[in-house]
Amino acid sequence: MAIQTQSPDFRREIPDGDSHERDVCATCGFVNYVNPKIVTGSIVRHDGKIMLCRRAIEPRIGFWTLPAGFMEVGETTEQAAMREAREEANAAIVIDRLLAVYTIPRIAQVQIMYLAHLAEPSFSPGPESLEVMMVGWDEIPWDEIAFPSVTWALEQYRTIEGVAEFAPFSNPAP
């Protein structure tokens, strides 16, 4: 780690050839193009149950979520979803198909959610999870879900469980 003695000094400007205001650092000239970030995740199925992970980190520590996280450069969306299941639940998964693409404009996130299944019946908490469990519909702790989009994905999945062909979902109507 370098010792960082300064912070960027951003000003709002429209860079040459651009049509939007961006943060430009008055110290070093860097243009910080902020684009929406991609989260990928999956509903992981096994024996009619669904994987949930209890978060060991903020935000929403202690609440239940699907294995999901920020996509990194150099991987596909499917590989990113598989990596997240491996990191958060020590689970090898197979991606089955796309369930939903959500946008959360307030935090500039696009969430790409897949249906998947366990490649082998083995899982355990990774460093970002306190617990991992497989639950049936009647066992989902709806009051302890970490994020609204986890609820959306679970509820939308329930409407097409067992259906082979369906259009992927977007944000539910408010």
Next chain:
Amino acid sequence: MAIQTQSPDFRREIPDGDSHERDVCATCGFVNYVNPKIVTGSIVRHDGKIMLCRRAIEPRIGFWTLPAGFMEVGETTEQAAMREAREEANAAIVIDRLLAVYTIPRIAQVQIMYLAHLAEPSFSPGPESLEVMMVGWDEIPWDEIAFPSVTWALEQYRTIEGVAEFAPFSNPAP
């Protein structure tokens, strides 16, 4: 525009609490989190034909593409696709459903492609287009398509044209 007299002096480091190396500016301490960027676009249909735009800008100036471009902060993926059709083809479109999610890892892009139709039969080239046309399958200039993913979207769409329910596509097998 500010006059920018310096450039960022990035070094590769793992910031505190992170698991990946990032570019950190030695001058100002800024951490440049590079995430994949999202392109949204659409196959816009009208009267059995498909909209193509001839690019007025680099890369691939003079070649044909679908109305598509980088998603901005503050919009949904569907709104971004609608804005691109408005900007590139002065076209008001209605999003029908998701066609495909492609990843281009080499350039760290995720492309979210919709099926759409013209809200009204009116279009013309925007500032980033030289020409806009509606074409039938036999009229597509396959040798003058700007990007491989445009070809993927057109070919995959052709396999499900008229089908109500289908799973969205991903990158075709190499």
